[in-house]
Amino acid sequence: MTLCDTLFNTAESIRNGSQSSEKIVSDCLDRIVASQKSLNAFISYDRDRAITLSRNIDKSAKRGELPGPLAGVPIAIKDNICTTFSTTTCGSKILESFRSQYDAFVVERLEQAGAIIVGKTNLDEFSMGSSCENSAYSPVHNPWDVTRVPGGSSGGSSSAVASGLIPAALGSDTGGSIRQPASFCGVVGLKPTYGRVSRYGLVAFGSSLDQIGPITRDVKDAALLLKVIAGHDPRDSTSVNQPVPDYTNQLDRPLKGIRIGISEEYFGDGLNEEVKQVIRSAIDRMKAEGAETIPIELPHMKYATACYYIIATAEASSNLARFDGVHYGYRTENPKDVFDVYASSRGEGLGPEVKRRIMLGTYALSSGYYDAYYLKASQVRTLIQRDFESAFKKVDVIASPVAPTTAFPIGEKSDDPLAMYLSDIYTISANLAGICAISIPAGFDGHGLPIGMQLMGSAFGEETLLGVAHQYQQCTDHHKQSPKGLAA
Amino acid sequence: MQQPVQKPLDEITVRHVAELARLNLSDQELKQDADHLSRILDYISQLNELDTTNVVPTTHAISVRNVLREDKIMTSLTTDQAIQNAPSCEDHFFKVPKVLDQGSA
Numbered sequence: 228m229t230l231c232d233t234l235f236n237t238a239e240s241i242r243n244g245s246q247s248s249e250k251i252v253s254d255c256l257d258r259i260v261a262s263q264k265s266l267n268a269f270i271s272y273d274r275d276r277a278i279t280l281s282r283n284i285d286k287s288a289k290r291g292e293l294p295g296p297l298a299g300v301p302i303a304i305k306d307n308i309c310t311t312f313s314t315t316t317c318g319s320k321i322l323e324s325f326r327s328q329y330d331a332f333v334v335e336r337l338e339q340a341g342a343i344i345v346g347k348t349n350l351d352e353f354s355m356g357s358s359c360e361n362s363a364y365s366p367v368h369n370p371w372d373v374t375r376v377p378g379g380s381s382g383g384s385s386s387a388v389a390s391g392l393i394p395a396a397l398g399s400d401t402g403g404s405i406r407q408p409a410s411f412c413g414v415v416g417l418k419p420t421y422g423r424v425s426r427y428g429l430v431a432f433g434s435s436l437d438q439i440g441p442i443t444r445d446v447k448d449a450a451l452l453l454k455v456i457a458g459h460d461p462r463d464s465t466s467v468n469q470p471v472p473d474y475t476n477q478l479d480r481p482l483k484g485i486r487i488g489i490s491e492e493y494f495g496d497g498l499n500e501e502v503k504q505v506i507r508s509a510i511d512r513m514k515a516e517g518a519e520t521i522p523i524e525l526p527h528m529k530y531a532t533a534c535y536y537i538i539a540t541a542e543a544s545s546n547l548a549r550f551d552g553v554h555y556g557y558r559t560e561n562p563k564d565v566f567d568v569y570a571s572s573r574g575e576g577l578g579p580e581v582k583r584r585i586m587l588g589t590y591a592l593s594s595g596y597y598d599a600y601y602l603k604a605s606q607v608r609t610l611i612q613r614d615f616e617s618a619f620k621k622v623d624v625i626a627s628p629v630a631p632t633t634a635f636p637i638g639e640k641s642d643d644p645l646a647m648y649l650s651d652i653y654t655i656s657a658n659l660a661g662i663c664a665i666s667i668p669a670g671f672d673g674h675g676l677p678i679g680m681q682l683m684g685s686a687f688g689e690e691t692l693l694g695v696a697h698q699y700q701q702c703t704d705h706h707k708q709s710p711k712g713l714a715a
Numbered sequence: 716m717q718q719p720v721q722k723p724l725d726e727i728t729v730r731h732v733a734e735l736a737r738l739n740l741s742d743q744e745l746k747q748d749a750d751h752l753s754r755i756l757d758y759i760s761q762l763n764e765l766d767t768t769n770v771v772p773t774t775h776a777i778s779v780r781n782v783l784r785e786d787k788i789m790t791s792l793t794t795d796q797a798i799q800n801a802p803s804c805e806d807h808f809f810k811v812p813k814v815l816d817q818g819s820a
Contacts, residue, residue, distance in 0.1 A: 324800075328800075329792075422776075465775070465777075465779060465782075530765060533758060536755065536759060551737065553801075554800070554801060554809055555800035555802075558803065564812050567812075570734075573736075574740060575739075582744070586729070586733065586736060586738070586748055603762050604762060605774060607767060608773040609772060644751050645758060658776075660776065686777055
């Protein structure tokens with residue numbers, strides 16, 4: 228069984244007729260089915276629909292009429308993104324048989340580009356988690372070591388791309404949920420600037436923080452996928468009306484003269500020594516190509532986790548109020564009264580981590596506590612944003628680790644929510660500030676587990692960010708490695 | 716400015732929050748939640764180290780203002796679509812147990 232190629236190469240081979248979409252899609256589905264027991268990366272997939280679409284693409288290709296740049300290519304999307312042609316469960320029991328009445332903006336864009344969405348990937352329930360152990364559909368496993376987590380919450384998408392099941396996938400990122408699993412799985416994960424990609428059809432967790440983004444094998448693929456999904460959407464009033472550049476055309480500026488900001492806040496206590504060494508080496512590699520490093524200060528970074536866990540949970544408590552057993556989703560049997568419809572449907576249908584965060588958010592917003600928690604956190608958010616604005620006056624990108632460790636064993640952190648939250652420490656600030664950030668493979672630890680480097684760019688600075696990341700990949704080959712036992 | 720409560724959350728408070736959140740939690744869940752929430756709130760209290768006097772709160776990561784549209788009719792869900800996932804419905808209405816108490820206004 229052949230592993231899939233990159234997004235770019237797959238699209239090209241269909242375009243030039245050297246491969247049929249049907250063969251590619253069929254092989255892809257065979258791989259998915261064979262992997263489910265060991266990885267559990269997918270919640271649902273639809274072979275018949277995908278094959279039918281692929282045959283249509285092959286017919287169009289013969290007539291020379293391909294619909295778009297991703298024609299015939301299989302893609303997977305995280306199961307918190309609404310599709311009319313499958314369920315959208317958000318990894319929760321409460322939406323087990325929910326079928327959306329509309330497709331998300333990104334789904335429309337992918338289909339216009341000719342991509343074939345073959346399935347929906349597994350995730351932490353409602354995107355709340357950093358390990359994919361919080362799914363109601365069993366955990367996802369890391370293809371580099373199946374006893375370990377793939378990271379979360381976009382663990383299904385990351386595991387699927389890393390194991391070569393599929394060329395590319397979409398995830399969503401609220402506090403690191405694309406970047407951290409990308410790091411743990413040795414793939415590329417990009418969180419675009421807030422407002423760059425429409426959230427219409429993304430089931431909301433933290434509305435001021437959420438963004439959909441690509442998870443791919445290399446940066447060039449991420450640029451291609453971003454180009455397809457970015458853009459203004461009047462149905463999402465936080466979607467920004469700014470033109471979308473051709474991100475794939477902006478990758479070739481050399482590293483010479485690029486200013487990389489380094490903040491010692493990212494290299495302090497709690498960072499695993501092997502991860503620290505790999506990131507330092509990665510930065511040195513860029514310096515060897517002519518980039519310069521500039522020390523910067525992000526003095527409020529240490530407050531970012533506390534700030535995030537108030538804002539995100541407060542917004543989540545409001546966003547998840549709609550799951551009430553009335554309009555859709557799970558309803559409890561024999562409710563005593565209408566209050567019980569809400570309380571028991573939610574109590575039974577939502578998982579423990581989701582309920583915990585709703586409780587925290589509700590408390591933070593409740594009468595008497597709003598000022599002390601939510602308002603305070605929103606003010607601290609302003610300070611964090613200002614830190615980045617100052618930094619980006621002096622540097623082009625900021626480099627840091629993505630996570631304090633590599634992938635941990637399944638079950639190791641699941642009893643300690645606070646420990647799990649603290650592992651988001653490096654990724655969270657980008658969501659608070661709204662800036663763009665990417666995780667790219669930078670090396671491996673002594674167990675052969677991947678380590679990602681995070682690069683952060685200014686708001687709408689994706690061209691620079693992707694360019695630097697791509698140039699790093701031109702002089703390294705970490706992104707070309709595959710988990711043992713999988714032929715490249 | 717009101718300081719947040721530093722002591723561990725008591726059961727009454729946790730039950731009150733669960734009621735606000737419309738969550739039926741078991742006794743064990745309530746106890747565990749009280750414990751976890753207290754630890755997390757304790758961690759979060761470090762935000763009080765920062766002086767945020769006169770700092771404007773950020774609610775929008777990227778500033779977009781006054782997003783309006785023309786007052787034109789656009790497509791929306793049909794009634795059939797709107798109720799297609801309903802756990803219980805009757806004649807295009809979502810059905811729930813009685814909302815009003817017997818004999819009271």
